[in-house]
Structure formats: structure tokens, C-alpha cells
Amino acid sequence: MSDSTTFQSFAEEVKAIPGGEFVELCFSCGTCTSQCMIQQKVEPDYNPRRLLKMVMMEMRSDAYNSPTTWLCSSCDLCYPACPQKIHISGVITAVKKIAVEQNQTTVIQTAVVNQQTCVACGLCVEACPYDAITLERARVPYRGELQVATVDPGLCMACGVCSAICRSTSIKIPDDYSDENLIDALWGWLNRQKVTF
């Protein structure tokens, strides 16, 4: 893509990346979307079928800003269900790769480190299934220069494993999936179910 004189369509670019080869076979049956575990129960705009269409229709910015690109966890539940045998998560990963290469950042809420309390124990680094967390030296206000956990938002899938394992509650998924909100939701559910202790 560095050579600006040769025009390469979005679909061609995706097809050149292993996993994205068969994107153009999609006939929009919607099986992947309804099969998906994350789908619209969590995120109403999550739709793999539409992302494939965006690739074919040259809608780059829409694809980069679609939560589908960043939320797919490559569980491959849709792959065996696809009647056209398209490796959908492969296509999504290809789109994500192109987006990262073009300096696009994620549109979902990824893990945030509280640098003031992080002790750089490295538990989260080991726990992260996506290798999104590293220990890096940083200049932190009031604490000086020291090692803290750093999250790569391009890799983070906001699963929350780091937040659960952190002993000093220094790493969190903000908003809907913060500890406070989850506990609220849990209590709400327990009250609704009339569970008593």
C-alpha cells in the first residue's frame, strides 16, 4: 500500500492476507451474525456480515470504526456454520491488521491501567490471552520513573481477565464493565431472583 500509484481495492488487500481469501464469496445469508456469541446482545452494531460487505464495498472508514473489527475474539463459531466456507474471523483479523497498519485505534473500551497504584507484579501480563499487556518504563506523576503495566489497545479485547486477576485493582475495563457496575448488576439480578443469604 506504500506505493500510492498502484490502486489496490480494500477487498484485494484483505484477500492478500491469509484468512481473508474468500471474502468475496459471501452472499449475505446472515448465519454468522446470528451464530455469533458476542453479537448484538452486547453490542447492537456488531455484525460480521456487514463488515464483509463493507470490505467488498470499499467502505474503509466504516470498517475501521465498526466494533466488529475490534470485538471479534476469533472463537470461530461462525466458521463451521458458514455455508460458503468463509473463514470470517480470518477476514476480520485481516481488516484489523490493515486498520492497525493505518494507525487506526480501537473503538471499544479497552483495559485502562491506574499507573498510581500499579506495582508491576506482571500477573496481568501473564494472564492476558491476547498478549496485549507489557511492563514498560514510564514517568508517572508523584512516583517518578518506574515500570508499570501498559495496554496495547489494538490487541486488547476487553475480556477483563486482567482486571479480575489484579491484586491492587489497578487495571480495569471502564464504563459498563467496571467492577462497580458488574457488582451492581449482580446485586440487581440477585434481588430480581429473590436470592437471600
Place this chain on the structure above:
Amino acid sequence: MVDAARQPRVDIRTFTEVEQVEGFVGNFVVTLREKSKYVLADRCNGCSECAKVCPIEVPNYFELDLAPRKAIYVPMSQSVPLVYSIDMDACIHCYKCVEACGALEAIDFNQEDKIVQEEVGAIVVATGFSHFDPSVMEEYGYGRFSNVITSMEMERLNNSAGPTAGNLIRPSDRKNPQRLAFINCVGSRDKRYIESCSNFCCMYSIKNAVLLKQANPDVDITIYYIDIRTPSKGYEEFYDRAREMGIHFIQGRPSMITEDAETHNLIIHSEDITLGRVIEKEYDMVMLNQAAIPQPDQNHMSSVLNVAQSPGGWFMEYHPKLRPMDSPTDGIFFAGACQGPKDIPSSVAQGSAAASRASRILLSEKWEIEPTIAVVWPERCSATTRGRACGICAKACPYGAINIFDVKDPAEVVIAKCHGCGACVAECPEDAITQLHYTDAQILAQMRAVLADKPEEKILAFRCQWCSYGGADLAGTSHFEYTANERGLRVMCSARMDSDFIYEAYRLGAGAVLYSGCHPQDCHYITGQLIGAKRADRLQRAFERMEMTDGRFRVEWISAAEGDKYARVLNEMQATLDSITPEVLHDEIERLKPEMEKRLKKFPGVPGVSESMEYSDTLVEAILKAKETE
């Protein structure tokens, strides 16, 4: 059917298998196995007294196993001919039926299969299709959830002659379902199972939905589809009518069906494409429209009839557009879905077409075929010269027209089966076969004529009769300009383009050679192009080894509609020739001549060839002489 059975000139053989088909157009000998019914057809009057006393009940395949039948049975009451038969797998030999039959004495437990041979002039194959088994698609739960049924089963339940006398009930609790869903493309349009579209399911599900809605306007019917395909006359209007009646259409292929454990209601999970939302809707009963697949014994049938199969397993027609009812073997015709999934109007149309094709054979005293047939010189065949037939010709023939009954006997061409592609002629390593009107000598004479003067400037273009020749014609009539150095030679098929011709062309000093034919899917001789393409590949590799300048030998597949491509290819070849200086080209031609001669050692030995090298006009005589020695 009853009418057909009453016709004196119609002979219906049920329960009969075709074991062997021999012969050729007008003269087929068909070996039939008439399986024993254990009931004498000329005595049984179909009174059903035997079935009433039979104590054995087994599922009736005609009712898709939804209803029972006795061990002595007819599949349905309208069966033609109305003759009972005994299912010996189920029969317990209590002989109650023999008693019930009484004085009629129609039941014979000692009856055996009969092998009969019939001479027929033409064969119409109408073996139909079968259904994909949806239980392999676990996501739809067919076989696991009692209320998921196939549309065919629904048809039996909704049929007044069916097991429930037309009262549509759902299997789990036998109540009338109020919310119904049809799922299209179950197994079809699916690369995991059946890749093709089943053609009729869209209309079939709309028809069923309209029928159910007409019978009971209160039921809620939804059809899940990927695309609705209503291409024929009146189909789109019918689709409109279905929507006006209040039938819901949801574009989206369901990813799975789940069952409510208590009520046995079903929840379909799908995306509504038009809304872009995942929807989950509950239904009382779900009907699956399975893919149409070839009959399970289609492979066996194809080897018995010696007709090829298309990639999906269906019987292959002579030509997909121009001769959809003809098989590649003359005298065998297809009617209906055995050749590919089709709906009722198309099946009827194809059946009538096949019948009229067949009657054309039956009514003619003589059958004319193309004159360009292959002829074997038995004395040159390896069976004569080496005592063992190599069989390459029989393998090459797309029509199975070459017989080698014994490896010690020379190959024989069944003239009535030969279509004159010339594949065997070019493939024969002994040059023991020739093609009338396209003999090696005749083609050689043409080559020598066009390469007589300044051959190094000429581009010799081998074109197949059906596609590339038409392409060249179109280039001419459309006034596409291309190089004047082109010299075209027509053969019937790219399979006839013998490697000897190509070597000989270079030996004579041709500047360049074009090897052109139909696109693989358009070949007029089934697999002729494939044979030609394989040979072209071999040639190309050979010339690469000889270090011939790239572009002096070119292989292109050009259809009759691609006149522009023909002109472009030739202009490119001319440009290649222009890019080589005459001295270099001359040196290369001289360098390769001994190589070509080495490969052509046997060529002058072919009857007629050496003569034609001297006198082209003694050619006809030469063939006649060769024929006389035969």
C-alpha cells in the same frame, strides 16, 4: 398413469432393474431384472383381501415412514399396475394371504427374479432425484426435535390421501400448529454439503405456504430464505400473492433451532438481513426444504448407460444450452430431474422434448451421422504389431465409441457412437487411426500449401471447428484488424491437433503456431478440450526444453464470441515475431529442425502422409488404398 397403462403400445415394467445396456442408437439391447413380487401380475386383481389378513406392519416408504403398511402391500391405493407384492424382509411366512386369496391363486412364494432382454431403438432416462438428509445438519435438529420435519413430510401430512387424511398435526402432541416456519436452502447453496441451488425450493415453499394459508387463514407462516428466486412466468406474481396473503418472508439463513423442553415449541435464531438485527422467533412446527440430490444409485446407472455425470453427480447432457435433453450417447435422452434439479414445467417440457427426440429415431429407417468418423487401420494397431492393444484410444474417446473386447484384438470404432472429434486419432501412438475428411495427409497437405512460401513469416493457427474458428470468423465479420500473416487450419476439435502437426509445422519452418480451441466448459465433444489442453501442456514443456523463443508456440482458448480476443492474440504473436531479428529466427528454426525430425520419425509412415508430401492430390487415392487393405 392409469391412462398410460391402458395404452396397448405402452409397456410398464415396475419393480424392474436395468442391468446392462449394449449396442448403439436404434439397436440397443437392454438386460432387465424383473424382480419377483411373489404375486402373479396376471392373476392379482388388487382386491386387498391379502393385506387385510397380513399380521405384519412396517413403515411405508411412500408415506415417508409416517404410516404403516403390511408385508404384502401396494405403496398407495392408486398404484399402477395395481398388483400387490410381498416384502420378503418383513414376511413371516404365515401364508394367511394365500388363504385369503383363495381361488384366485395369485400368490406364489416360489417366484424367482426373471432376466429378460429387450431390443429398443431409443432410451429415455427419467430416474428423478432424491432428497438430502437434513439430520446431518445438527444445527437444525432434524431427528432430535420432533417438531422439525421436512417439507415432503408436511406434504404427506397435509395430503387428504395421507396418513392423517389431510389434518396437519405436529408430531409432538398431535395438535394443529398455529405458527409455522419454512427454512429454505437446507443443504443446498452450502459448500459443506450441496453447492448448487435446488432450483424449485423457493416456489415449493411459497406454494406450500399459500396452500396452508388458504386452508386456514389464521395460521402464522414465515419463510426464511437467502434469496427468493422466482424466474419463470407467473412465479413473481405468485410470490406477490403470498405476501399479500400475509405470509412473512425473512431474509436470513437461520443459524440454529432450539427447542423449548416443555412445550416442544421451536425457536429459530437468525439474522433479519434487511433489519441487520438478530431475531429469535418461536414456532410450533418448522419445515425444512432439503436440497435435491442425485439418486443414490445414479453412479451405477451412469456406468450401465455409459453416460457421464456433471460435477454435482447429475447425468451430463450433450450441451447445456442447445441440447439439454440429449445424452452424449446418441439414442439416450434425459427427462426431468435426473439431469439436474428442475421444477414441474421444465420437467414436462424436457420429457416431451426427449420423447419427440426418441420418436425421431424410431420413425427413421436410416440414421445419419457426421461423416467425420474415426477409422482404424487394424494392421497398424499395437494389437497386431505387438500383440497387445494399448487402449489409449478407448481411454481418450469421450463417447466410449471405441471397443477393445480383447487386448489381442485391434481397436474397433462403433461408427454409430463416433461423433468425429478426432481425439483418438491424435492420441494413437501408432498412428493407427484416421479421421475421414480430416486425415493426417489432408491436414498436412494444407499445412504444406500455406507454408510453401516464406514460412518463417507465417503464423499457423489451428482452430477448432466450433469455437476458435467461429472466433476468427467473428473477428473477420466485425472488421477487427489482425496480422495478414495468419494462416488458419480447421480441425473438428482441439483434441485432433496432433503433436505431429505442430512438430511438422516447425520442421517446415513456421514462424509461430497458435493452438486454439473452446473454453473447457464449452467443448462440443464433452472432454475433447481437456485432451487437447493436456497435449498442449506437454508440447509447451517440450518447446521450453528445446529453448524455443517464448511466444512462438501459443495456446489460447477462444470462444466463437471472442473475435476481439482472436485478433488481439494474433497481433501479440505478430509482435513477438517482429521482436526477433530474422537472422536469429532463422538460426533457431535451423537449430530445432533436427529435433523436430527426430520426433517425426514415424510420421511419414502414416498411410498417405509420405505420398501427400509429394503430391497432395493423390491423397484421396491413398486413403482409398488404405481402406482397401483394411
